[in-house]
Amino acid sequence: MNDQRLRLFLDECCSSRLVDDLKEFFAIDYPDTEIMHLTKSFPRGTDDSVWLSKIDPDWIVVTQDKGRAASNKLPMICQEKSITHVVFTAAVITSGYSGQKAALAACWEQLFLLRKLPGGTCVKLGVDNKNSGVRLYHLRIRGKSLSAFLEQGE
């Protein structure tokens, strides 16, 4: 990946409209961004093996955190295939389409730093709701902020 190129694969937990919205939003600053969505980029009923074969460590997978390790199948597969993956926390998932869009847009610049992480790293995209009504989106790895993790390592 060159520095200005981002390849995102959105799982079906995300709205397919995010693809066009994000591409349009970042079209000028990041024209090389590639975004695939499971239900938009592949025909309906496509076997898992087909779309799984299209994603490799060059992609960042965006999916959701189901909370229980055993049912988090896509994150487990990403880990196995050394694909860095961003999981929405429950708070982002329940904030709906606009919340997901805001979360990805807010962390956009940071997504480029994910390539510096070891392949297969699970990054949580969460939100803090401040008393003032401001929402702060953040990327965390095992409880550390992305920048702290990159500075200190594991």
Add this chain to the structure above:
Amino acid sequence: MITFLDAATKGCGVYTAAEAAKYAKIPIATLNAWFFGTQKRQPLRRGAIHDDGAKAITFVEFVEALAIRALRIDHNISLQKIREAITTAKNQYGIDHPFAHKDHKTVLINQDLHIFLDRNDGNPTGLTGRDKGQKSFKPCIEAYMKNLEFGDDGLASLYTAFTHKDTHVVLKPSMQFGQPVVAETGYSAETLWRAAVIEGGFERAAEVYEVTPEAVEAAYRYCNSELGMAA
């Protein structure tokens, strides 16, 4: 024997015990007892997935759980008899999946289980009871195998769990790892249910997820009525 990840990536479908229990509408302790045994009892059958710490079953085993549930609840067949049928099918006829194969349908005659040994078999053979090992010519009941489609290997490959106004919620092992999916969209039923709840209605959710309102409604009704998910 396969691992949890193999089952997920090779199109076998994979369900944690909790997921399988939820989708089959069986108490989790019951499903655990059937597939993983208890301290006192061996499981009815051993699952194909073996992974440290992960209690999970494949799609075919999930279909068998549906069959066992139907036999237990709708026809009051004892677990002892079901266990005997599974063991006899395997040991005497080499049939691994007597409840999920289109050529080896297991049927009820009175309160005993009989199996068709191949596709052209006109009469089923007894797996339990007095007719064990013998052909039966009595009328039989197909106690389950409803809403199933089968693959080239004869095994169940798709289960239609719910239909609402021509929109179907299906479980297919090679799609979304076997989770319930609104067939017409490719989205999981849970995703569209959540969208309906969060976005505030079928129309808005349909707009955001680029599907029809009917698809969202089907997902919502399925999750509500079949899975007991509350908004």
